[in-house]
Every structure is written in C-alpha cells, then in structure tokens.
Amino acid sequence: MPDVSAHAPSAEDPTALAPLARYTTLALGGPADRLVTATTADELTEAVRDAGRRGEQILLLSGGSNVVIGDDGFPGTVILVRSTGFQVVAEEPAGAGGPATVTIRVEAGEPWDDLVAATVAAGWSGVECLSGIPGAAGATPIQNVGAYGQEVAETVQAVHVHDRLTDERYALPAADCRFAYRDSLFKRNDRYLVLAVDFQLVRSELSTPVRYAELARSFGVAVGDRVPLADARAAVLRLRAGKGMVLDATDPDTRSVGSFFTNPVLDAAAAQRFHARVAAAGTGEPATWPVAGGDAVKVSAAWLIDKAGYGKGYPGGDAPVAISSKHTLALTHRGGGSTAALLDLAGTIRDGVRARFGVTLHPEPVLVNCSFD
Structure with missing residues (x-):
C-alpha cells in the first residue's frame, strides 16, 4: 500500500531490533528480532525461505494499517513488502450484454490508494469507493477490504501466491480464496504468501451502482444510481477525511x-x-x-x-x-x-x-x- 505508515521508514536499511512502531499507522509496536526489506516478488519469496531455514517466525508488513503489534514486538523476522507496480494482463471487449473489461496484475507492495487513483484516471470502474484506504494491494484480499458498498472480493480474479508448504508459485482463483465479510483463506492461514493480485475492472467513466446510502445522499442520487468515477473517488475521500480515515500526520x-x-x-x-x-x-x-x-x-x-x-x-x-x-x-x-x-x-x-x-x-x-x- 508509497508506504503510508504514520511514521515513514528512514532512508537507511532497516536493522535488527528496529522498533516496529515506525511501520504501523498506530505508531505502536516493539522491536523485531530481524527486519528485512523485499522490493520484488523474488526477494520476498527468498526472504521467507531464509527465515524458514532459520526456523524463525515471519511477519509481513506493508502499510501497517491493519495490524496491532504488541509492546514486546515480534520474536522473528519482519519482512517489509515494497514490491510495486501493475500491468494490464488481459482485455475483453463488450459483448453478449457484458461490459468491456480490463484485468490488471498488481504487485503486493503497490500502495493501494495510488492504485485506485490510477484506475479512476484510466476509466476503469470497480474499486473507486475503496479510495483513501491505507495499505498495500497485497493486503486487500487477506482482509477482503471493503468500504462504501464495495469490497475487493467483487473484483479480485486471482491471487498469485508462494505456497510455503510445497515451495511452489501459482495463482489461486477468486473462488478458492474463501472470501467472506472481512475474511479470506489468507487471514487465518500463513501457508500462502501473497505476491500479486489480479483485479478485473470495467471500462467505464461511471462508477459501479452506488450501494451506500450516505454516499448516495452526498450526490443527491438514489441508491443504485451511477456517478462519474472521479466524483465517486472525491466524495469517498471527503467522507473518509471527515471521519479521520485518511492519513494525516497532523491529525x-x-x-x-x-x-x-x-x-x-x-x-x-x-x-x-x-x-x-x-x-x-x-x-x-x-x-x-x-x-x-x-x-x-x-x-x-x-x-x-x-x-x-x-x-x-x-x-x-x-x-x-x-x-x-x-x-x-x-x-x-x-x-x-x-x-x-x-x-x-x-x-x-x-x-x-x-x-x-x-x-x-x-x-x-x-x-x-x-x-x-
């Protein structure tokens, strides 16, 4: 999810016994026994393998926005996920009553709100109401992140993982991810290391139908109506900021x-x-x-x-x-x-x-x- 933690990391490489508070939006958490940074999927996989060979526990951190870490810290290796970027991997034209779609593959460490901003600018509908949520793209399927009538389970097509049990890489289709309300296969099982996520979005300058009553009222439209993508994002950001849900170092x-x-x-x-x-x-x-x-x-x-x-x-x-x-x-x-x-x-x-x-x-x-x- 750039890093959106309340205290950004220093330019220096992380070192052993570094306090984790600087990497969480709560600004709380004790030290890690070992702290390493992974900037690619390969580095991420290898860092997990290295920790496994040492018999250490592993904690992955990206934006640090959905984690509460104890005052004693973490007795193992903390891996900062900093792999970024996304690419279009498939496009489908409109047909048979269905809309034109685009599928993008997003690296696990890509800042989530940067991604949402890019999809809105490109005219891709499906995650606009998830604007302003801190964290990284790779964390969103773990929690099945949702807000203002949308959740990522609706657009996730596949989750690319490293299977720590078999030491293999493969893609899990959305149907196998056991998505539920703020839950998924990944939330309670550390077998799978999320490397990238495929999202299928609709080519449209309009939002998905507005489902959240507060958002609909802000536009003066009925629930189920659609609004311009950019307007939907701006409205969600305003609503979130009014609730203290958009990160601000001064607040x-x-x-x-x-x-x-x-x-x-x-x-x-x-x-x-x-x-x-x-x-x-x-x-x-x-x-x-x-x-x-x-x-x-x-x-x-x-x-x-x-x-x-x-x-x-x-x-x-x-x-x-x-x-x-x-x-x-x-x-x-x-x-x-x-x-x-x-x-x-x-x-x-x-x-x-x-x-x-x-x-x-x-x-x-x-x-x-x-x-x-």
Missing part, C-alpha cells in the same frame, strides 16, 4: 487501524434476543441491515459502542489512547501510549457492549503478539 485521529471492530452478524434467534435487549434498554431503533442469502442481520458496531456509553473521544482528558473524536469505530493513539493501553480500552468497550446488548464485538485488525481476551 492524531488518523493514528489508528481504521475500524477496530467488525459489524457483528446475528442469526435470526440472536437478532430476536438483541432486539429485546434494545427495547429494554430504551436506546432507540438500532442500526441494522439484512445479510444476503438468509435471515441473519448485521448490526452497526459504531451504534453498539455509542449506545453502550462509549462516545467519540472516550475516555477524554489527556488519555494517550482514545476513541476517535470523529468516528466511534476507530481507536486512536494520541501519543505516548502503548499497545497494552489500546487493548485495555478495546476490552473495556467490548465488555461494556456485551453487558448491555448481549453482543460480542470482534477486532478487525490482525493482533500480533498481543490479545485482549
């Missing part, structure tokens, strides 16, 4: 991992119990929406947090870690804090929401050498 609200908790999904029985708890609490109508393909509903984690008594800026004062003053879902590092303090805050919020509504929140970022269970 401590952006020193975060974005949304810290996922929106919980409740089956029909759990949803019924939840609505009964809400009615008893007298907190008003909850923010929910149906999940496609069943009776389940998704509940707004931001609504749960706010109604449980943890509003923007909580706990206030000079706390080194706090809920963002702009967005209830973001936990921020104001300066002088620690990962332990951040996770204490996360645990307090999780426990408070569960006590009030009977719903358990789960973290969205990857927790490395730390937990709040």
